[in-house]
Amino acid sequence: MVRLLAVIDRDLKKFRRNPVVLAMSVLMPIIYLVILGNSFQGKLTGLPVAVVNHDSGPQARRVIENLRAVAAGPETFSLSFMSDRKEAVQGVQGGRFKAALIIPPDYSRRATVGGRPELGLFLDNTDGISSENIRGLISAAVRAARNDYVPIRDPRDETTLRDIDLYPKVDYYQSLVPGVVIMAIFLGALTTGAFNLVMDRFLGIDESYLLTPLSKSHIVTGLIISGLMITTAISFFIFAVSMVITGIPLSRGVEKFIPLSIVIILTTLCLLSLMFVILGRIGHPRVVGILSGFLNVILFFPSGAVYPVASFPAWLRLFARINPEAYAVDALKSLLFKNAALVNVAGDIAFLFCFTAATLTIAILVFKRTL
Amino acid sequence: MERNRAISVNGISKRFGKVAAVDNVSFDVSEGEFFGFLGPNGAGKTTLIRMLTTLLRPSSGSAVVACCDVARDPAAVRREIGVVPQAMTSDLDLTGYENMDIYGRFYGLHSRERGERISHLLEMVGLTGRGHDLVATYSGGMRRRLEIARVLVHRPKILFLDEPTIGLDPQSRHVVWDFLGKLIGEDSMTIFLTTHYMEEAETLCSRVAIIDTGKIIALGSPDELKAGIPGNDIITLTVTEVTQAISGRLGELPFVHKMVIEETTLRAYVDYGARNLPALMDEVRHAGGTVLSATVHEQSLEDVFIHYTGKSIRDEEAKKVSFFIGAGIPQKLGR
Ligand SMILES: Nc1ncnc2c1ncn2[C@@H]1O[C@H](COP(=O)(O)OP(=O)(O)OP(=O)(O)O)[C@@H](O)[C@H]1O
Numbered sequence: 001m002v003r004l005l006a007v008i009d010r011d012l013k014k015f016r017r018n019p020v021v022l023a024m025s026v027l028m029p030i031i032y033l034v035i036l037g038n039s040f041q042g043k044l045t046g047l048p049v050a051v052v053n054h055d056s057g058p059q060a061r062r063v064i065e066n067l068r069a070v071a072a073g074p075e076t077f078s079l080s081f082m083s084d085r086k087e088a089v090q091g092v093q094g095g096r097f098k099a100a101l102i103i104p105p106d107y108s109r110r111a112t113v114g115g116r117p118e119l120g121l122f123l124d125n126t127d128g129i130s131s132e133n134i135r136g137l138i139s140a141a142v143r144a145a146r147n148d149y150v151p152i153r154d155p156r157d158e159t160t161l162r163d164i165d166l167y168p169k170v171d172y173y174q175s176l177v178p179g180v181v182i183m184a185i186f187l188g189a190l191t192t193g194a195f196n197l198v199m200d201r202f203l204g205i206d207e208s209y210l211l212t213p214l215s216k217s218h219i220v221t222g223l224i225i226s227g228l229m230i231t232t233a234i235s236f237f238i239f240a241v242s243m244v245i246t247g248i249p250l251s252r253g254v255e256k257f258i259p260l261s262i263v264i265i266l267t268t269l270c271l272l273s274l275m276f277v278i279l280g281r282i283g284h285p286r287v288v289g290i291l292s293g294f295l296n297v298i299l300f301f302p303s304g305a306v307y308p309v310a311s312f313p314a315w316l317r318l319f320a321r322i323n324p325e326a327y328a329v330d331a332l333k334s335l336l337f338k339n340a341a342l343v344n345v346a347g348d349i350a351f352l353f354c355f356t357a358a359t360l361t362i363a364i365l366v367f368k369r370t371l
Numbered sequence: 372m373e374r375n376r377a378i379s380v381n382g383i384s385k386r387f388g389k390v391a392a393v394d395n396v397s398f399d400v401s402e403g404e405f406f407g408f409l410g411p412n413g414a415g416k417t418t419l420i421r422m423l424t425t426l427l428r429p430s431s432g433s434a435v436v437a438c439c440d441v442a443r444d445p446a447a448v449r450r451e452i453g454v455v456p457q458a459m460t461s462d463l464d465l466t467g468y469e470n471m472d473i474y475g476r477f478y479g480l481h482s483r484e485r486g487e488r489i490s491h492l493l494e495m496v497g498l499t500g501r502g503h504d505l506v507a508t509y510s511g512g513m514r515r516r517l518e519i520a521r522v523l524v525h526r527p528k529i530l531f532l533d534e535p536t537i538g539l540d541p542q543s544r545h546v547v548w549d550f551l552g553k554l555i556g557e558d559s560m561t562i563f564l565t566t567h568y569m570e571e572a573e574t575l576c577s578r579v580a581i582i583d584t585g586k587i588i589a590l591g592s593p594d595e596l597k598a599g600i601p602g603n604d605i606i607t608l609t610v611t612e613v614t615q616a617i618s619g620r621l622g623e624l625p626f627v628h629k630m631v632i633e634e635t636t637l638r639a640y641v642d643y644g645a646r647n648l649p650a651l652m653d654e655v656r657h658a659g660g661t662v663l664s665a666t667v668h669e670q671s672l673e674d675v676f677i678h679y680t681g682k683s684i685r686d687e688e689a690k691k692v693s694f695f696i697g698a699g700i701p702q703k704l705g706r
Pocket residue numbers: 387390391392410411412413414415416417418419457567
């Protein structure tokens with residue numbers, strides 16, 4: 001016990017002496033959250049659209065009203081009204097606008113008389129996502145304008161869809177929080193625990209403790225425990241900060257503190273042990289650098305933190321089934337957003353537990369007690 | 372005096388691929404003995420120490436250290452020994468005191484015992500004032516002294532030191548030597564040391580094994596080793612050119628037992644060097660040579676090494692010697 005504590009103490013002391021490492025481990029995931037949350041939001045906003053109206057009729061006015069409503073409400077696009085059709089189209093080509101809507105002079109007349117009313121929509125189709133969004137919103141606006149005008153012909157058999165949210169509203173920014181916490185855990189697990197072993201080997205100071213009576217399990221579990229202490233402390237802090245930033249009520253975290261802690265601690269143990277298996281015999285920090293990029297992508301991307309697991313191709317879904325980060329994300333999302341209790345995430349917890357037990361055993365077995 | 376064996380090595384070898392770093396080495400060290408391994412760079416000293424201290428598994432052969440076989444019960448061996456590796460291994464971002472304290476805890480020592488022991492040891496190596504500074508702020512020599520102090524925290528029965536005074540100035544070297552001498556005297560420790568400084572081996576060790584390319588080439592007390600080579604002094608002459616005539620004439624002198632020639636340097640193993648120097652120089656002149664410099668010194672372990680290997684230990688490149696004259700070595704020019 002004295003020996004195990006000494007391994008832990010040595011590691012914690014060394015970590016404390018490097019405040020830059022601590023600062024980076026805390027800042028990186030938070031910056032990641034802010035960047036991801038503000039650049040790839042679930043909904044697009046502020047797309048510049050030019051409108052050229054050559055029609056003074058009521059139909060054209062209605063279409064424009066509907067567009068204005070979108071611009072004012074969800075702010076998907078911002079409208080610029082112009083008189084010159086050529087200038088508007090050139091604006092799209094030049095990148096000033098994402099789209100230009102041209103309403104021809106006879107639009108209202110055709111729409112009322114039952115001719116074939118046509119609008120011109122010039123799209124910057126090199127930007128797939130924004131052009132699809134704009135096309136959809138504008139055609140909806142146009143359809144709505146026509147329906148309002150001919151209410152009698154409203155077809156009775158058309159199904160209307162009323163969506164019912166099963167859980168309290170979660171916006172995109174908030175939905176990133178579990179992923180960010182997992183990323184903090186990943187970073188912590190990567191830079192504590194087994195990494196110390198790699199650095200000691202690299203600096204040649206592993207000899208000093210390999211020569212002592214410390215056993216394999218003293219060394220491995222000692223480093224895992226100190227890594228666990230550092231990583232969970234950082235993760236809890238980041239969890240709290242990201243809840244504040246994204247506006248998730250902190251009370252929800254407090255309410256669910258015990259189950260959330262269990263998931264965070266287990267996930268940390270799981271990744272720390274995994275790192276020991278992977279880095280157990282590595283002696284150069286450069287290898288860790290290369291592996292970290294790789295591991296982060298293959299663990300984080302198919303975890304469901306940002307993209308839903310269900311949309312992955314079959315082979316990647318299969319991988320997600322053995323990816324501990326996927327279970328961790330699922331558990332955190334359920335606890336945080338779906339008001340689940342510990343029993344509801346028992347499956348995730350069982351997986352994380354088994355994964356940890358297996359990797360820890362392998363880690364101790366493959367650890368070399370000689371040079 | 373019959374003493375127990377502290378180390379018993381039986382035909383131990385270590386191969387790295389095709390290189391035999393240690394090649395069928397056997398020897399015994401008694402308890403309380405100060406035993407030295409002397410050899411040039413790459414001789415296999417570190418590899419041997421690593422096998423004896425459980426860090427490397429022998430390719431063949433066996434060794435019993437303290438109580439147990441190093442391959443069969445490494446954990447038990449580790450409890451009994453202390454090792455100062457060749458490379459420095461203290462944590463730079465801990466203080467000297469913390470380094471020693473953590474180390475003591477690795478051995479399961481209690482805090483009171485550690486505190487007293489550490490202060491005592493820090494004082495012994497002259498680091499008392501710097502104990503609470505980060506090791507990163509230490510000079511190389513201070514760091515080395517810390518390494519030696521650290522390994523003594525748990526009072527090992529057998530102490531292994533791999534080139535402990537490398538990088539120390541002569542003054543610090545003497546401090547370490549005195550310190551090690553005290554350990555043998557007062558704490559009756561067994562010390563196993565490797566070095567490539569003959570002076571170190573000669574001053575400290577009661578017995579010395581000379582190792583080259585993985586093999587023991589001579590073993591005995593420094594006096595025994597020196598007695599094993601011809602003559603009792605060494606005359607070193609630098610001449611403009613070593614001709615056949617010069618080496619031939621010198622080889623015929625009755626007091627010259629052996630000659631080793633490296634480029635323009637002539638080393639003669641002689642009796643009564645000071646008395647015979649003028650005669651030797653005359654001979655060179657008669658053979659048409661010019662003496663540029665001459666020294667006489669008592670035989671040292673260095674000369675023992677040269678005698679057996681034909682190369683000097685100081686010479687990192689191990690320059691090959693051109694030819695030999697004398698007993699025991701293939702002769703080109705007889706006398
Ligand atoms: N891990 C290794 N892999 C391959 N060869 C090795 C390894 N360790 C040592 N050797 C080789 O074994 C031989 C002996 O090396 P060793 O380090 O034991 O020498 P040494 O006597 O300690 O030398 P020095 O005085 O330079 O420390 C050398 O030829 C070296 O290249």
